[in-house]
Amino acid sequence: xxxxxxxxxxxxxxxxxxxxxxxxxxxxxxxxxxxxxxxxxxxxxxxxxxxxxxxxxxxxxxxxxxxxxxxxxxxxxxxxxxxxxxxxxxxxxxxxxxxxxxxxxxxxxxxxxxxxxxxxxxxxxxxxxxxxxxxxxxxxxxxxxxxxxxxxxxxxxxxxxxxxxxxxxxxxxxxxxxxxxxxxxxxxxxxxxxxxxxxxxxxxxxxxxxxxxxxxxxxxxxxxxxxxxxxxxxxxxxx
Amino acid sequence: xxxxxxxxxxxxxxxxxxxxxxxxxxxxxxxxxxxxxxxxxxxxxxxxxxxxxxxxxxxxxxxxxxxxxxxxxxxxxxxxxxxxxxxxxxxxxxxxxxxxxxxxxxxxxxxxxxxxxxxxxxxxxxxxxxxxxxxxxxxxxxxxxxxxxxxxxxxxxxxxxxxxxxxxxxxxxxxxxxxxxxxxxxxxxxxxxxxxxxxxxxxxxxxxxxxxxxxxxxxxxxxxxxxxxxxxxxxxxxx
Numbered sequence: 001x002x003x004x005x006x007x008x009x010x011x012x013x014x015x016x017x018x019x020x021x022x023x024x025x026x027x028x029x030x031x032x033x034x035x036x037x038x039x040x041x042x043x044x045x046x047x048x049x050x051x052x053x054x055x056x057x058x059x060x061x062x063x064x065x066x067x068x069x070x071x072x073x074x075x076x077x078x079x080x081x082x083x084x085x086x087x088x089x090x091x092x093x094x095x096x097x098x099x100x101x102x103x104x105x106x107x108x109x110x111x112x113x114x115x116x117x118x119x120x121x122x123x124x125x126x127x128x129x130x131x132x133x134x135x136x137x138x139x140x141x142x143x144x145x146x147x148x149x150x151x152x153x154x155x156x157x158x159x160x161x162x163x164x165x166x167x168x169x170x171x172x173x174x175x176x177x178x179x180x181x182x183x184x185x186x187x188x189x190x191x192x193x194x195x196x197x198x199x200x201x202x203x204x205x206x207x208x209x210x211x212x213x214x215x216x217x218x219x220x221x222x223x224x225x226x227x228x229x230x231x232x233x234x235x236x237x238x239x
Numbered sequence: 240x241x242x243x244x245x246x247x248x249x250x251x252x253x254x255x256x257x258x259x260x261x262x263x264x265x266x267x268x269x270x271x272x273x274x275x276x277x278x279x280x281x282x283x284x285x286x287x288x289x290x291x292x293x294x295x296x297x298x299x300x301x302x303x304x305x306x307x308x309x310x311x312x313x314x315x316x317x318x319x320x321x322x323x324x325x326x327x328x329x330x331x332x333x334x335x336x337x338x339x340x341x342x343x344x345x346x347x348x349x350x351x352x353x354x355x356x357x358x359x360x361x362x363x364x365x366x367x368x369x370x371x372x373x374x375x376x377x378x379x380x381x382x383x384x385x386x387x388x389x390x391x392x393x394x395x396x397x398x399x400x401x402x403x404x405x406x407x408x409x410x411x412x413x414x415x416x417x418x419x420x421x422x423x424x425x426x427x428x429x430x431x432x433x434x435x436x437x438x439x440x441x442x443x444x445x446x447x448x449x450x451x452x453x454x455x456x457x458x459x460x461x462x463x464x465x466x467x468x469x470x471x472x473x474x475x476x477x478x
Contacts, residue, residue, distance in 0.1 A: 031293075034276060038277070052442055052461060054272075054461075203291055204293065205292070205296055222293075
């Protein structure tokens with residue numbers, strides 16, 4: 001762990017075998033990235049904005065505002081605030097129409113249950129809105145009291161650190177003793193800015209080297225692979 | 240260029256400014272990878288075979304037989320020959336149902352036209368079947384006489400080198416003086432085995448480092464980016 005820069009809890013309160021784990025949602029716990037990609041493609045096409053699908057994929061997980069700003073740069077098309085809001089709404093509708101195709105990633109539910117049983121505090125921090133996150137989270141069993149932080153709770157979504165900072169605060173844990181688990185470079189950049197340790201998963205479709213370059217300390221295939229190597233995070237689960 | 244191991248044409252016949260260019264199709268000239276991915280996901284789900292979408296994505300462009308063999312390994316599910324054929328058929332049907340969503344990648348048509356005008360011989364080599372390739376190629380204007388090599392013409396599709404070897408042969412050009420342009424590691428591995436120079440494009444959704452590791456000599460964003468840097472391949476277009 002990196003040294004904390006704030007006053008520490010008393011050492012008796014700190015379980016170094018139980019650091020907090022802050023999860024991204026789409027592509028990290030749910031196999032939902034490609035449905036988000038197609039929903040954005042559809043929304044942009046309906047507005048007459050052409051953008052290659054891989055370019056959309058590479059921006060999933062970042063703040064919707066930044067996504068649309070990058071788009072303006074890449075297509076040279078200006079977007080007014082009302083049009084941007086409309087596109088975001090179309091994307092959310094398109095994603096929710098596809099929710100029946102979305103599945104939890106292998107090992108996602110088991111990993112969350114293991115952490116809960118082991119007394120490891122965990123939370124979810126997603127660039128989605130409250131409404132879309134709620135739809136997605138219906139696919140997982142989340143115990144009462146687990147903090148769910150969405151873009152509706154912070155000023156800036158990823159790659160700004162606000163979502164993960166808010167999640168650690170909701171758990172009452174220092175961010176510098178927290179792991180951030182995410183599938184996208186936006187999660188890992190946000191983790192670096194938040195001074196958390198970033199863990200990458202390949203299940204959102206990024207390449208391993210992209211995640212490492214963005215600051216991933218370790219990269220696993222998916223939640224199942226992370227679950228099978230949870231000891232590598234210094235998390236002891238023989239409780 | 241690597242040294243040719245076969246008898247060379249007479250030097251008067253060789254235009255070193257006009258090496259042959261052998262293109263992959265899906266993800267390289269067409270923005271069709273994600274539709275292939277979703278069509279495979281749908282086919283596998285209908286057979287009760289769960290597989291994460293990113294794992295499917297990473298196998299697009301390889302031979303359908305190898306794809307299904309890898310799947311057997313990853314899911315532990317045995318597949319009979321009839322079931323494998325049925326899944327391939329379902330995938331092709333699912334893809335063709337989505338063809339209305341597929342677009343040429345930016346710069347694809349312009350790049351092909353530039354090569355034609357410059358007298359650079361080019362061909363297309365795809366792991367798709369004749370029928371699916373025909374559907375896809377309806378989105379591009381391909382001059383008569385351009386060789387289109389599909390898996391129906393060779394014993395083994397990518398990452399075996401057969402498709403690219405057949406394409407170079409159809410052009411009457413030495414493979415060792417040909418560029419292979421592809422979006423997937425399967426194209427680049429096949430290029431290495433064929434002794435061609437591999438050029439990667441990011442437009443199929445792989446990361447840059449994955450393509451470089453698989454042997455890409457240069458990596459461009461998409462056909463438009465390749466078109467704007469065509470001089471880097473030693474192709475002179477002031478004809």
